[in-house]
Amino acid sequence: xxxxxxxxxxxxxxFIFVIAVGFIVKKRIRSSNDFLNSTRTTPLWITxxxxxxxxxxxxxxxxxxxxxxxYGIMTVHFYWVGAIFAMIFLGVFMMPFYYGSKARSVPxxxxxxxxxxTRGFNALTFxxxxxxxxxxxxxxxxxxLEVILNWNFDLCIWVAAGIVMLYTLLGGLTSAVYNEVLQFxxxxxxxxxxxxxxxxxxxxxxxxxxxxxxxxxxxxxxxxTAESNPMGINFISLIFGLGFVMSFGYWCTDFLVIQRAMxxxxxxxxxxxxxxxxxxxxxxxxxxxxxxxxxxxxxxVALNDGDFRIPMDxxxxxxxxxxxxxxxxxxxxxxxxxIGITALIASFMSGMAGNVTAFNSVFTYDIYQxxxxxxxxxKHYLWIGKMITFVGILLSVATAYLAASYNNINDxxxxxxxxxxxxxxxxxxxxxxxxxxxxHGAFWGLFIGTLAAVxxxxxxxxxxxxxxxxxVYEIRSGMGQAFIIASFSWITNFFSTxxxxxxxxxxxxxxxxxxxxxxxxxxxxxxxxxxxKVAPLSILLLIITIIxxxxxx
Amino acid sequence: xxIIEKFNxxxxxxxxxxxxxxxxxxxxxxxxxxxxxDENLYTGIGMLVFGLIMLxxxxx
Numbered sequence: 001x002x003x004x005x006x007x008x009x010x011x012x013x014x015f016i017f018v019i020a021v022g023f024i025v026k027k028r029i030r031s032s033n034d035f036l037n038s039t040r041t042t043p044l045w046i047t048x049x050x051x052x053x054x055x056x057x058x059x060x061x062x063x064x065x066x067x068x069x070x071y072g073i074m075t076v077h078f079y080w081v082g083a084i085f086a087m088i089f090l091g092v093f094m095m096p097f098y099y100g101s102k103a104r105s106v107p108x109x110x111x112x113x114x115x116x117x118t119r120g121f122n123a124l125t126f127x128x129x130x131x132x133x134x135x136x137x138x139x140x141x142x143x144x145l146e147v148i149l150n151w152n153f154d155l156c157i158w159v160a161a162g163i164v165m166l167y168t169l170l171g172g173l174t175s176a177v178y179n180e181v182l183q184f185x186x187x188x189x190x191x192x193x194x195x196x197x198x199x200x201x202x203x204x205x206x207x208x209x210x211x212x213x214x215x216x217x218x219x220x221x222x223x224x225t226a227e228s229n230p231m232g233i234n235f236i237s238l239i240f241g242l243g244f245v246m247s248f249g250y251w252c253t254d255f256l257v258i259q260r261a262m263x264x265x266x267x268x269x270x271x272x273x274x275x276x277x278x279x280x281x282x283x284x285x286x287x288x289x290x291x292x293x294x295x296x297x298x299x300x301v302a303l304n305d306g307d308f309r310i311p312m313d314x315x316x317x318x319x320x321x322x323x324x325x326x327x328x329x330x331x332x333x334x335x336x337x338x339i340g341i342t343a344l345i346a347s348f349m350s351g352m353a354g355n356v357t358a359f360n361s362v363f364t365y366d367i368y369q370x371x372x373x374x375x376x377x378x379k380h381y382l383w384i385g386k387m388i389t390f391v392g393i394l395l396s397v398a399t400a401y402l403a404a405s406y407n408n409i410n411d412x413x414x415x416x417x418x419x420x421x422x423x424x425x426x427x428x429x430x431x432x433x434x435x436x437x438x439x440h441g442a443f444w445g446l447f448i449g450t451l452a453a454v455x456x457x458x459x460x461x462x463x464x465x466x467x468x469x470x471x472v473y474e475i476r477s478g479m480g481q482a483f484i485i486a487s488f489s490w491i492t493n494f495f496s497t498x499x500x501x502x503x504x505x506x507x508x509x510x511x512x513x514x515x516x517x518x519x520x521x522x523x524x525x526x527x528x529x530x531x532x533k534v535a536p537l538s539i540l541l542l543i544i545t546i547i548x549x550x551x552x553x
Numbered sequence: 554x555x556i557i558e559k560f561n562x563x564x565x566x567x568x569x570x571x572x573x574x575x576x577x578x579x580x581x582x583x584x585x586x587x588x589x590x591d592e593n594l595y596t597g598i599g600m601l602v603f604g605l606i607m608l609x610x611x612x613x
Binding site: 004006009010013014017020021024046178181182185189193197332333334335336338339 | 571581
């Protein structure tokens with residue numbers, strides 16, 4: 001693929017703008033709190049779009065298109081079973097604790113609710129996970145640019161990481177959030193024409209669906225048994241593993257996204273942030289999953305009157321990660337191609353900056369300040385925050401090379417999430433809704449749950465991965481393996497936390513005010529317009545989500 | 554509010570960005586043979602409309 005001058009110009013303009021946003025925001029940065037946590041003054045539309053955009057990294061855009069080609073319509077479960085329900089639960093039930101407690105981070109909430117060791121455990125695992133996610137984004141972008149444009153892989157990594165470093169160092173979280181909004185619109189407007197053009201070329205949705213293998217042409221029809229679908233899991237594993245454990249574990253506990261809601265102007269806006277973000281999230285499959293489904297249909301002889309191909313990987317299978325770039329290369333002319341490439345670069349930057357800003361905040365406040373240097377001036381923590389941003393980006397570069405051994409980067413990411421987020425949701429669920437949960441219970445439950453995730457990975461094998469203890473059980477896909485790992489770790493954490501909590505002494509009711517559901521005063525909205533209230537809006541979104549599941553059953 | 558102050562508004566920055574991109578696409582379509590594809594024109598018009606709307610939105 002060769003780029004025209006106009007394509008390079010568009011990429012260049014984009015770089016200028018993201019760096020300019022950093023300079024615009026720079027003058028607002030006066031304290032460590034401004035840099036690491038922004039301030040609680042950000043408008044609702046910005047927090048909502050940043051909330052979804054922080055998750056819209058390269059692994060989402062490239063990975064979901066890859067999964068669309070690999071698993072077909074079943075990929076929509078990530079949205080219509082997983083994300084939407086979890087985002088609404090977060091807005092309605094959990095944001096009051098995060099926002100109301102005035103914690104600066106999710107690990108800090110754990111410190112307030114439980115104790116120091118639980119915060120430390122979560123802060124360390126979260127820091128590791130953000131570095132992994134950031135590295136995957138970086139790898140995905142660099143591989144893409146190397147394959148389709150013949151750009152040097154190493155150079156791509158360092159230049160891309162350098163630009164993210166520049167604008168996050170300049171404006172901290174605010175700069176990252178503002179750029180996420182710009183990146184969101186660029187991704188949506190840059191990839192929408194691809195869906196329209198490819199769908200038109202394929203002869204419309206009915207023709208595409210008719211040319212898919214039956215088991216990937218339905219969301220639910222083939223979920224009865226694990227053997228009948230390419231994900232290799234049944235509907236119970238899907239609903240519990242993905243819909244409950246992994247999705248709630250990610251959307252309700254991951255500081256990366258929750259941080260965006262925590263900078264909202266007030267409690268009402270903080271609660272509405274994930275709920276309003278659920279609206280574009282619900283429609284996102286039409287932009288990121290549908291291209292993958294169209295691509296796999298286009299490889300059928302009946303539809304493929306041109307020479308569209310998904311490239312092969314080294315093992316002779318389809319390299320699903322290249323699905324979206326292949327479509328861009330095939331359908332986009334010069335000019336629009338520059339938009340498409342820039343949209344992919346934006347998705348990478350959005351994902352990487354989101355992870356880096358969450359990493360620097362957690363590392364500075366929950367590791368450095370909590371354990372190493374407690375009583376220094378704010379200027380010192382601001383400087384440390386900037387240094388940690390620099391270190392975080394270097395660690396991401398190192399992690400990018402690790403990701404290179406997986407043919408579907410989304411599987412890799414789900415594996416990392418299943419280790420960290422799977423057990424974590426049990427800790428939050430018990431911590432927020434059962435006041436008897438103790439610090440010892442939470443810590444050891446988390447530890448045992450994470451250990452269970454590691455052991456389950458060692459005992460199961462999928463696509464040649466895992467089974468390093470003994471390959472006792474084989475699962476058809478890496479994605480299915482991640483769901484099962486998450487489920488086991490959640491169950492182990494849930495019951496071990498209850499057991500240990502019952503044997504140890506809980507905090508007093510006074511200490512738990514504002515941190516536990518039963519001891520927190522309920523705040524009712526005074527807003528008269530129904531669409532400004534969390535509950536009616538949530539119910540409407542749930543109904544639409546159920547309808548979408550029925551349509552694509 | 555002068556033009557410099559408007560750049561402190563995120564919606565203005567986003568609108569300005571998409572207008573520039575639209576100018577590149579539409580200008581390319583009209584002036585450069587290699588860029589004379591309908592896809593560029595339609596996407597450019599779409600981005601121009603979006604950019605103008607964002608310029609008018611008062612975000613902060």
